[in-house]
Amino acid sequence: SLIPLRLIPPRTEQLKDKLLPLQRDDFGACLLLFDDNHYLIEFFAYHYHVLPLRELIVMMDARSRTSPMDILQRWKGRIKFEVWDETKVFPEGKLEYYRAKNDLVKLHRARQGYFYAECLREFKQRGAEWVSFVDVDEYILVNPRMNQRDHPLYRPDYQQNDGPGSVLDFLRKEKNRLSGSVPFCYHMARRDIVSKESSLEKINRGVPLGLNATDLFTTRWLFVSDRRLTGKCLVNAAPILEATIPVTAARQGHVVLSGVCPAGWYAKYMMSFDSQPIIVHHYLGSSEQYLFRDDPRRDRTASYLEFKGSSSPLSEADYARWWLPEFIKSVGLEQAKRLLEH
Numbered sequence: 001s002l003i004p005l006r007l008i009p010p011r012t013e014q015l016k017d018k019l020l021p022l023q024r025d026d027f028g029a030c031l032l033l034f035d036d037n038h039y040l041i042e043f044f045a046y047h048y049h050v051l052p053l054r055e056l057i058v059m060m061d062a063r064s065r066t067s068p069m070d071i072l073q074r075w076k077g078r079i080k081f082e083v084w085d086e087t088k089v090f091p092e093g094k095l096e097y098y099r100a101k102n103d104l105v106k107l108h109r110a111r112q113g114y115f116y117a118e119c120l121r122e123f124k125q126r127g128a129e130w131v132s133f134v135d136v137d138e139y140i141l142v143n144p145r146m147n148q149r150d151h152p153l154y155r156p157d158y159q160q161n162d163g164p165g166s167v168l169d170f171l172r173k174e175k176n177r178l179s180g181s182v183p184f185c186y187h188m189a190r191r192d193i194v195s196k197e198s199s200l201e202k203i204n205r206g207v208p209l210g211l212n213a214t215d216l217f218t219t220r221w222l223f224v225s226d227r228r229l230t231g232k233c234l235v236n237a238a239p240i241l242e243a244t245i246p247v248t249a250a251r252q253g254h255v256v257l258s259g260v261c262p263a264g265w266y267a268k269y270m271m272s273f274d275s276q277p278i279i280v281h282h283y284l285g286s287s288e289q290y291l292f293r294d295d296p297r298r299d300r301t302a303s304y305l306e307f308k309g310s311s312s313p314l315s316e317a318d319y320a321r322w323w324l325p326e327f328i329k330s331v332g333l334e335q336a337k338r339l340l341e342h
Helices: 035-051 069-074 095-100 105-126 168-175 200-204 265-269 285-292 302-310 323-330 335-338
Strands: 029-031 055-058 080-084 129-132 138-142 187-191 221-227 234-235 278-283 313-315
Touching: 029 035, 029 105, 035 055, 035 069, 035 234, 035 285, 035 323, 035 335, 055 105, 055 187, 095 105, 105 129, 138 168, 138 221, 221 302, 323 335
Parallel strands: 029 055, 029 129, 055 080, 187 278
Antiparallel strands: 129 234, 138 278, 187 221, 187 234, 221 313
């Protein structure tokens, strides 16, 4: 749900929980935020459990009216975080150059490109292995098709699980399967999870008493659009030479490093869910949530939200919800309720 949070504190150096060197198997994430608190609560809990997310670098859009700090503080001791100001990532004179253009779309894309490149460089310097580049309304998961015996993605050595670190579990098995030669980059196919309600019986399935299933994206919204979207990236930072990291990311979160993660438009951007072992669910949420933010890049209107839900065939998919009972088992019900509050 939407929750009011205090305005952004004026000094970004106050907005951090000092980052420490990553363990080799922990995930880092680079996250650009713009009034996204209503997405952020479940995003943290989900990726803390599923990746597992342990280190986070955040940068807020300068137009943000709300601060993520109240939510970040819930995770103190579990996720290390640092909040950057945009002046940290723009080369000298570039921020003023883009502001003078008075083009919010170009400014956003430049901010994202510079931030992703600098964030990846920071994680590389601290010994990170895996770094994710998704938005706060996007959820990473292992493709359930890998457990379907009649599917081309089927892996007999992989058993789908919803316990802690299921994405990392897959990557470890993949590393063994490929004799240690893991790809530098995993392209992840992405689809919209549209704003169409399932039955209450399906929404509440597997959700323990004390939690409201209609408050959570992964339990409330189950309909997947067949309409293909540009993919997103996981980057294996360990083997990458720092000198290959550019000043700005090539295609923001879609292709962070063009030399390391090459991508043809159709083959890599508009990927089929049937072709990729790791996928991304892009949750549109309720109309109130979708319309809350003034995003200059796209038409955030009620009619466009309706179009997204009706422009392609839909299928009902229940496989992203099963992280929740495992998360509760891992942290305990009272902690889960605290971390997912509001």
